[in-house]
Amino acid sequence: MSSCFLLKMQGDSIEGIYDTLKQCALISKSAGGIGVAISNIRASGSYIRGTNGHSNGLVPMLRNFNETARYVDQGGGKRKGSFAMYLEPWHADVMDFLELRKNHGKEEQRARDLFYGLWIPDLFMKRVKDNQDWTLFCPNEAFDKSTGKGLMDVWGEEFETMYTRLEQEGKGRKTVKVVTKNLNKVIDRNYYPVQAARNSNMRHRPVGLGVQGLADAFLMMKLPFESEEAKRLNEDIFETIYFAACEASCELAAAQGPYESYGGSPASKGILQFDMWQKTPRSGRWDWQGLKKQIAQHGLRNSLLVAPMPTASTAQILGNNESFEPYTQNLYVRRVLSGEFVQVNRHLLRDLIARDLWTEDVRLKLIAHNGSVQAMDLPEDIKDLYKTVWEIRQRAVLDMAADRGAYIDQSQSLNIHMVDVTTAKLSSMHFHGWNLGLKTGLYYLRTKAAADAIKFTVDVETLKQRSSSDSEGTKVQKTAIEQLKAEGPKYQCENCSA
Numbered sequence: 001m002s003s004c005f006l007l008k009m010q011g012d013s014i015e016g017i018y019d020t021l022k023q024c025a026l027i028s029k030s031a032g033g034i035g036v037a038i039s040n041i042r043a044s045g046s047y048i049r050g051t052n053g054h055s056n057g058l059v060p061m062l063r064n065f066n067e068t069a070r071y072v073d074q075g076g077g078k079r080k081g082s083f084a085m086y087l088e089p090w091h092a093d094v095m096d097f098l099e100l101r102k103n104h105g106k107e108e109q110r111a112r113d114l115f116y117g118l119w120i121p122d123l124f125m126k127r128v129k130d131n132q133d134w135t136l137f138c139p140n141e142a143f144d145k146s147t148g149k150g151l152m153d154v155w156g157e158e159f160e161t162m163y164t165r166l167e168q169e170g171k172g173r174k175t176v177k178v179v180t181k182n183l184n185k186v187i188d189r190n191y192y193p194v195q196a197a198r199n200s201n202m203r204h205r206p207v208g209l210g211v212q213g214l215a216d217a218f219l220m221m222k223l224p225f226e227s228e229e230a231k232r233l234n235e236d237i238f239e240t241i242y243f244a245a246c247e248a249s250c251e252l253a254a255a256q257g258p259y260e261s262y263g264g265s266p267a268s269k270g271i272l273q274f275d276m277w278q279k280t281p282r283s284g285r286w287d288w289q290g291l292k293k294q295i296a297q298h299g300l301r302n303s304l305l306v307a308p309m310p311t312a313s314t315a316q317i318l319g320n321n322e323s324f325e326p327y328t329q330n331l332y333v334r335r336v337l338s339g340e341f342v343q344v345n346r347h348l349l350r351d352l353i354a355r356d357l358w359t360e361d362v363r364l365k366l367i368a369h370n371g372s373v374q375a376m377d378l379p380e381d382i383k384d385l386y387k388t389v390w391e392i393r394q395r396a397v398l399d400m401a402a403d404r405g406a407y408i409d410q411s412q413s414l415n416i417h418m419v420d421v422t423t424a425k426l427s428s429m430h431f432h433g434w435n436l437g438l439k440t441g442l443y444y445l446r447t448k449a450a451a452d453a454i455k456f457t458v459d460v461e462t463l464k465q466r467s468s469s470d471s472e473g474t475k476v477q478k479t480a481i482e483q484l485k486a487e488g489p490k491y492q493c494e495n496c497s498a
Helices: 014-029 058-071 094-099 121-130 156-168 178-189 195-204 214-220 228-256 286-299 312-318 346-354 360-370 380-385 392-405 424-435 460-465 468-487
Strands: 004-008 033-037 083-087 115-118 331-336 339-344 416-421 445-448
Touching: 004 014, 014 058, 014 445, 058 083, 058 094, 083 094, 094 115, 094 195, 121 156, 178 228, 214 228, 214 346, 331 468, 339 346, 339 360, 346 380, 392 416, 392 424, 416 424
Parallel strands: 004 033, 033 083, 083 115, 416 445
Antiparallel strands: 331 339
């Protein structure tokens, strides 16, 4: 006579998981609907003492429940079992959990026959309301040793007290900090071809955090590169990266001690990078004074932390634009082992398709204009958003470099792109960068001569009227592509100046 059964995972072990799975199968066999609380199952990457291995997390486990729900139908062939899985939003696998019912993505990361719910504590809503940080934990790593209780076992004021304490104890799994800690491990595990390099690295322990895809972020948020909103976001991103890097390095110092040459450094005197730029962080998002007190107590494990580099090769592999660079072209030829392919800026392509503007004429015009949209018959907001680096004022590029520079304790690989270069333009650019206080005035200077918007012998009006035959149109396209190959983007190696 009961329709619904509420269960808790019997334990964070093979026995506990499969005992619970058996219960679900038996209940489903008798046509019962099931709700299962799963927050006590350890997150992916968590250490397993019994096997000296590491957990695969919630997703593979939930796929087993998914198949059981399909296999054990309610009442023999009537309908699939109905399992609802409940997770609390502090769990470190919560983001993967939220993806499980999506109808796209890798099949091994999906479990579409289950139903999913979140148990939301009041503290989460308070943090969201106040635009504060939210920390994720693994239940296997974050619990009260004296009582044996974890976050799943408490509620109300007791939950908030335990959550806040675990957060302060550094038991959380905050991601910008995983990168800093991993790079710190590289120093100890690296191969050093010469002893002097090893000695220097061990003494000063510098690391270099970088970025890629800043231009992609701007495009996804519909922010033109030269806009005030993009300028502010650029600064906020790098403030956040620097704060998390300093915080992680301080936590490492608390556990392992500061780097050998820490005494006498600016940080040992309470001076961080933005202080040396006579700049005060304006976002109000991060507690810099609180962090400085922690640094005064424990020091830093690393002498240097942030160094945005070109990332040309890795950005190509991952499909992002290099570093913090604007897009060089909206259309280019990509050469790979299987051949050569003409590619369009995917963000531009999506926007044109969404507005029903992507046509054969537009495609050919884009080729004819060498990937520029400025001379095309398109909405002004599209033109503003998809300016190439050759069409963006380089003064704005320098200004943004200075804004982020206050949070970069090494330096940044800043490239400048100039059309129709003159001595006066170069001189002006160098002095502007110097006046802004940039440590690296420029990394590479890319130049090209001024040219007409339409570079090729393509009669755009003829293309527009579509009066030419398909074979002629193909010939025009091939001519344009050959020109692109000849003048295509030159990618720089991350390890040398090639």
